[in-house]
Amino acid sequence: MKTGLFFGSFNPVHTGHMIIANFMATQTDLAQMWMVVSPQNPLKPKATLAKDHDRLHLVQLAIGDNPLLRASNIEFTLPKPSYTIDTLAFLKEKYPEKNFVLVMGGDNLATLRKWKNYEILLRDYEIYLYKRPNCELGEFAGHPNVRHFDAPLLDISATYIRQCIKEGKSVQYLVPDAVFEYLEGSNFYKNLLK
Ligand code: ATP
Numbered sequence: 001m002k003t004g005l006f007f008g009s010f011n012p013v014h015t016g017h018m019i020i021a022n023f024m025a026t027q028t029d030l031a032q033m034w035m036v037v038s039p040q041n042p043l044k045p046k047a048t049l050a051k052d053h054d055r056l057h058l059v060q061l062a063i064g065d066n067p068l069l070r071a072s073n074i075e076f077t078l079p080k081p082s083y084t085i086d087t088l089a090f091l092k093e094k095y096p097e098k099n100f101v102l103v104m105g106g107d108n109l110a111t112l113r114k115w116k117n118y119e120i121l122l123r124d125y126e127i128y129l130y131k132r133p134n135c136e137l138g139e140f141a142g143h144p145n146v147r148h149f150d151a152p153l154l155d156i157s158a159t160y161i162r163q164c165i166k167e168g169k170s171v172q173y174l175v176p177d178a179v180f181e182y183l184e185g186s187n188f189y190k191n192l193l194k
Contacts, residue, residue: 001031001032001033001097001098001099002029002030002031002098002100002126002170003030003031003033003034003098003099003100003101004021004024004025004028004030004032004033004034004100004101004102004103004128005031005033005034005036005072005088005091005100005101005103006020006021006024006034006035006036006103007036007038007084007087007102007104007105008035008036008037008038009037009038009049009055009158010037010038010055010058010059011048011049011050011055011158012050012055012058012158012161012162012163012175012179012183012188012189013035013055013058013059013158013175013176013179014091014154014156014157014158014161014174014175014179015154015156015173015174015175015176016153016154016155016156016157017035017062018176019128019152019153019154020070020103020105020151021033021035021069021103022066022068022069022149023130023149023152024103024128024149024151025068025069026063026132028066028128028149029055029148030101030103030128031068032068032070033068033069033070033103034068034069034071034072034073035059035063035069035070035071035072036072036074036087037052037056037059037071037073037075037076038075039052039075039076039080039081039082039121040052040080041081042080043080043081044081048162048189050188050189052076053071053073054188056071056076056157057063057071057182058158058179058182058194060178061176061178061179061182062175062178062179064176064178074090074091075087078090079167083110083115083116083117084102084115084116084121085106085115085116085118085120085121086116088100088102088121088124090153092103093187100125100165101125101126102121102125102126102127102128103126103128103130104127104128104129104130105128105129105130105131105132105135105167106129106130106131106132106135106136107117107132107135109127109129109137109141109146110135110136110137110188111114111138111142112138112139112140113138113139113140122140122143122145122146123145125145126145126146126147127143127145127146127147128147128149129141129147129148129149130148130149130150130151130153131148131149131150131151131153132153132176133153133155156174160174161174161175161189162189165183165188165189166189166190170179171183176182
C-alpha cells in the first residue's frame with residue numbers, strides 16, 4: 001500500500017495544502033496521504049512559527065474525519081533538526097508494510113541536491129511531484145523515480161495567511177472552515193511578529 005508523505009511547517013495549514021493532499025489521495029495510486037508537521041528547530045527559533053502542537057491541531061482540524069488523510073507528529077520525537085531521509089528510515093522501520101512516497105512541489109525538487117543523502121532518497125523512494133508556477137524543476141526532473149502530476153493549484157502561502165491575520169483581514173475560504181473558526185476564536189498569529 002502506497003502512503004504519500006507531505007512535509008510542511010503548516011504555519012498554518014491552508015486550502016492550497018489541502019487541495020494537494022486531497023488530489024494525491026484521490027487521483028493517484030496513493031492509498032493515503034500523511035501530512036507530516038515539521039517541528040520547531042531549536043537552533044533556529046522563528047518568531048512567526050506557532051507551537052508544534054498548535055500547528056498539528058490545526059492540521060487535524062483541517063482533515064476532520066477524512067479517512068484518506070492523516071496528521072503526523074512523527075518528527076516531534078525524532079532528533080532535531082529533522083532530515084527527511086532519517087524520518088523515512090524511521091517510518092520504514094515502524095511501518096514495514098507501507099510503501100512511503102514523497103509528495104513535493106517542483107520548487108522542492110529544484111533544491112533536492114542540498115538535502116541530506118539526496119542520492120539515497122532518489123534511489124530508494126518515489127517522488128510524486130506537482131508543478132508550481134514559475135519554477136524550474138532542475139536536474140532531477142527526468143529521474144525514473146520522479147512522477148509528475150498536474151494538480152490544481154491555489155496561489156496562496158502560509159506567509160500570506162499570517163499577514164492577513166496580523167492585519168485583521170479575513171482568511172475565510174483560504175483555510176478550511178474548521179481552521180478558520182478555530183483561528184477566529186484564538187489569538188493565534190495575531191501576537192506573532194512580522
Ligand atoms: P510559508 O509561507 O510559511 O513558507 P507555505 O504556505 O509555503 O508556508 P509550508 O508549510 O512550507 O507552507 O508548505 C508545505 C509544502 O506545501 C511545501 O513543500 C510548499 O512548497 C507546499 N505549498 C505551500 N503552499 C502551497 C500551495 N498554495 N499550493 C501547493 N503547494 C503549496
